[in-house]
Amino acid sequence: MLAGKRILLIIGGGIAAYKALELIRRLRERGVAVTPVMTRAAAEFVTPLSVAALAGEEVHADLFDLTKEARMGHIQLSRVADLVVVAPATADLMAKMAQGHADDLASTLLMATDTPVLVAPAMNVRMWTHPATRRNADTLRADGVRVVGPNDGDMACGEFGPGRMAEPAEIVAAIEGALGGGRLSGRRIVMTSGPTHEPIDPVRYIANRSSGAQGNAIGRALADLGAEVVFVTGPAAVPPPLGVQVHRVETAREMRAAVLAALPADAAIFAAAVADWRVTHESASKLKKTAGTLPALAFEENPDILAEIAQLDSGRPRLVVGFAAETDDVIANATAKRARKGCDWILANDVSPATGIMGGTENAVTLITAEGSETWDRAGKDAVAARLAHRLADALEAE
Known part of the structure; x- marks a missing residue:
């Protein structure tokens, strides 16, 4: 080209x-x-x-x-x-x-x-x-x-x-x-991807099974349509896509700071699997295993990055998109999440072990908006990303 x-x-x-x-x-x-x-x-x-x-x-x-x-x-x-x-x-x-x-x-x-x-x-x-x-x-x-x-x-x-x-x-x-001359040329999009790691001590942390593959595919699809993509990623298992601005973070608090620093933007996509909790007091030394006893860990909530950006009074991106990885009542839980967070769209998927989606090469999502839900056929993560990128371009062009 x-x-x-x-x-x-x-x-x-x-x-x-x-x-x-x-x-x-x-x-x-x-x-x-x-x-x-x-x-x-x-x-x-x-x-x-x-x-x-x-x-x-x-x-x-x-x-x-x-x-x-x-x-x-x-x-x-x-x-x-x-x-x-x-x-x-x-x-x-x-x-x-x-x-x-x-x-x-x-x-x-x-x-x-x-x-x-x-x-x-x-x-x-x-x-x-x-x-x-x-x-x-x-x-x-x-x-x-x-x-x-x-x-x-x-x-x-x-x-x-x-x-x-x-x-x-x-x-x-x-x-x-x-x-x-892509459809998103001139558009600035901030997105998150991968997991976060919340330290317990110098060698242990709280995380989840997200590989970051779907987020990477989305970042690449947005860049292919000409968008300027600010890609905030946790410690993912796959390298970030080419053609994006990469900001690597470890914790939810670091991810929040990177997202806020990247604004303003036309759209924000939150594909990262952010840990909901962190330990209140991270140990400076490795917690030693003692027979017959368990360490007492106190927890507190991490910042809700999606909700914070979706509910900004000023500087809110025109389109805020979240993800909902669910194992039960997928559509109902994701619909409730969209309303609770205040975002425009939620992409819901069933990550039950039997689906093979978490860490796999395919995804099956349902797009939930204020108008209702739309289930997409199961497809490779690149195909899902391309469909989302074009759908996002449709929405921005309409505005």
């Missing part, structure tokens, strides 16, 4: 610039023409010669290069591409974009373009979580800029957390979504 497209690739000055080389290679394999632009700082991390050799085109770097300006001015350069991709997008570049600065070739191109823009942020975890960067990211999203990543992981500086640039394959998937 990318063959014949042209990408204007702006490479910012960060250690993640080396990933831009792999990104160029993957794009060229798909028949994409890549016009590279490098900031002065980017040349400190990768050489213009390497970039030009992989792209098969010369590198643009100087705003005041008279030879290149005579042949193709920077205004024209900014408008001949199908998509502008900034990878890595440093904190400095994002600040320039958000505030409208244009003091070098890269920032001038970004100001002069009327072409869609996709950025892949990459920076130290503290820089990414700094209020100024968060404001700039929100501004860019509000301006229509698509964002892929950053991911959690180890930093070159030795720290760990969100800030790693999305992998080249993830960026390619995001490019496909941006250029595909």
Whole structure:
């Protein structure tokens, strides 16, 4: 689907610039023409010669290069591409974009373009979580800029957390979504997936049997339709899908914080199997087994993320979707849950051991809305996800 497209690739000055080389290679394999632009700082991390050799085109770097300006001015350069991709997008570049600065070739191109823009942020975890960067990211999203990543992981500086640039394959998937003109293009969707782990002591925790497979399939289906997906996942058994912004969490409280930080959004889908309870006092040391005695554990309720988001007074997503995994009276229990939580839709499924659904490759769901219930035929989880994604697109388009 990318063959014949042209990408204007702006490479910012960060250690993640080396990933831009792999990104160029993957794009060229798909028949994409890549016009590279490098900031002065980017040349400190990768050489213009390497970039030009992989792209098969010369590198643009100087705003005041008279030879290149005579042949193709920077205004024209900014408008001949199908998509502008900034990878890595440093904190400095994002600040320039958000505030409208244009003091070098890269920032001038970004100001002069009327072409869609996709950025892949990459920076130290503290820089990414700094209020100024968060404001700039929100501004860019509000301006229509698509964002892929950053991911959690180890930093070159030795720290760990969100800030790693999305992998080249993830960026390619995001490019496909941006250029595909999908039904959810321009929509921001927050979703949760996987289980949560609620610690009892350093080696034990409360959890459930969710693999995260259905949530992953939904995230992938949404991204395939062009949505910007913020994917908040607990410790799932399967890797997250490509083309989404991944935020890894462990506990229900961490999941709640990640979801709130990801708002505003057009829709929110809560596919995670969040533990209902946690121990009141987590032990700092392993609880030792003593013959004839059992440990006394006190419990308290975890935050109800679905209900909280569904009942927001302001900033509520237009469509809030929950899941109900039941073993008895599936439709009745799920219908009651939808009313109790205040969400728009509930997808109910029977996870009794005999169904093989929990941890399996297939699912059988009933969509419950204010208008009633609709049972879908049992199908692979990818097929269920695709049907839900298109149904969600129908609802957003209708609004």
